[in-house]
Amino acid sequence: MSENYYSGKFGIERETLRVDSQGRLALTPHPFGNDAHITRDFCENQVELVTPVAGSIEETLGYLKVLDDITRKKLAENGESIWLYSNPPHFDSEDDIPIADFTGDHSSKRAYREVLKQKYGKKLMLFSGIHFNFSFAEEFINEMNTEGEDFRTFKDELYLRLYKQLMVHSYLLVLLTTASPYYDASLDKDGRCGIIMSEYSSLRNSKRGYWNKFLPILDHKSLKTFTGSIKKHIVTGSLYSASELYLPIRLKPKGVNSLENLAANGVDHIELRMFDLNPSAPLGIDGRDLEFAHLLILYLTSQPDFDFTPELQEKAVSDHKNAALLSPDAELLERGESVIKEMERYFSSNKKALEIIRFEENKITGNACYKKAAMNCAL
Template sequence: MKNQLIYKGNFGLERETLRVDKNGRLSQTAHPFEDDGEITRDFCENQIELVTPVCSSVDDVMKELDRLDKKVRKALDDMDERIWLYSNPPHFSDDSEIPVADFKGDLSSKRFYREKLELRYGKRLMLFSGIHFNFSFDDEYLKSISSGEDFSEFKNRFYLRLYKQLSRHSWLPLLLTAASPIHDRSLYEDGEKGGTVSRYSSIRSSEKGYWNSFVPTLKFDSLSSYVDSIQKYVNEGKLFSASELYLPIRLKPKGENSIENFANGVSHIELRMFDLNPLEPLGINADDLRFAHLLAVYLSEQPDFEYTDELQVQAVHNHRNAALLDLEGVTIDGTPILERAGQILDKMSERFSDNNEYQNVIAYEKAKLSDRICSKIINEKIYG
């Protein structure tokens, strides 16, 4: 009988959006939630980032997201502003409309950090918005499978193994949730305007999106070796801090995402590839989060492997390719990407065959693959 504790966990969301005025232009007013820990901004002042409390289910975290969303919308209505519920930014004239987040007082260091990011990456990259899904297994489950060994050590090794699996499969949830193929021409050309279709289903996850100037490769022998491999890049000046590690998956300590806080061990894992879904009132479908949860459960049971530098570079390559709008010729481990995705979903369906709710979640994702395949066939018939 399967250990039912495996489904228990902690769930949290971070949702980034931009603030726009009544004309759909980037807001130029000050951030209206200066002292609210749940409503902040990431890079720019005209951004809203909602940070939910830690919850015990996807349903609860969606309720918290809804609560925060309503609070923001009410305040913005009073300012005659709106939320821009798209991952790609609206029209803007130039970089002067993208003010760096103006953290003050004890938080001034956050502003200085963002000014350094501006010099390294430019402002426009920081306009991309999305959703980060934070998850951890319940300690009760982890203790039940730890065989009496030192729990802290076991927990750290568990999340290192899970990181490797999720990193190698990060292309799959991206493939299933990419939702930003259209962008305004001003994103790349000053003075231009009007929407255009890019070659990407998700620009922010593509080769043009949120990446370091190099591909970081990390070590996984232990948590200390993992942390040391990040610190090496900081020492070399390639990263300002652990927060600048722009990979689709992150291990996170409790509290601020700093190298020092890893001294207390891994707290949770973060999936960073979710586009804002403009067809969903809250920007995300709950079943996509349920699928991410099931994927973490499924991958946590898969055999460990050596995550070589070559495999890590390949994982980034696969992730960027999954962000393409036209997937013709894109393969994962030599198999066409849509076929490979179907194989994994079939295995997950078999794994969770005893739960109708989970079967429905997986069927929901499978239908997206069918839609992509049908679209490809139709386009081939129309355009040859």
């Protein structure tokens, strides 16, 4: 493997909710102005930290810590703190979920969120998590382009093949990183309270989470057909915009995140959107999980292309939702373990990579809960 093989660009987007001293949703305005790195997503009481582009996972976690420190300090001054769980705390009603008050040049963001409110309700938008962004080093892409194809075309095809592979294997990252089996009853119905043990290990990745009201079937033959198939869903009114495409993997352009920009200028990076907030990790994410995701990306890049048929697209989403159950199907666990074993062989000469892979493998083979699930035992 070349010296560019493990290089690339990395970024993290972390969503959390602001809570007051009683652990209830903070109803104060977003206290960070229009800071591009400390913003909000759907609602005014949700803080989204967006790291600068980094040259390694370690570096991007360093950026995240700086942003996290700034956020916590500012919130503490207001008697508030971060809710480091993917599922929200107790709330009385949707009145406690004010839509993010974007104004001026950003007012279109508020209009979009008003559409989401009408279409999905505001409770769904409280789910928070981690998005992991990655792009290959251009030197690595050039090394892979052994036939000397047009760089833009080769790059787009490379990311599109990776997109398909990651969609098919997104279940594995869900299996390994779910961290939200408990939730407050107010998520079910206004006025209820009390902690509920769900049938899901991750509500936001389950059938109760972020999904469209239909499964958008896409055409993956080329970036042109891919963006065109998304555009058709927008033209017919099934989707308001490409941002409403609630699938666990996204292809992103450089600069403005729009379908037009992606179609015109090509893929800049790929986004993995399935990571739960890990309340046992100070920053909400264990760096080893991101390192494994990077290794999975590299491994899947080496795998052959395939036709991502409508049937396979349906199965990929079904597997993803299945992986979010407290007791996933034994077949899914076995398949995940098989992929990890293949990755061990693929990275057999890299000691650090093997340590990361075995750390993740132990979550399946060494965890009593998963053993019970594999034996079809009720938890």
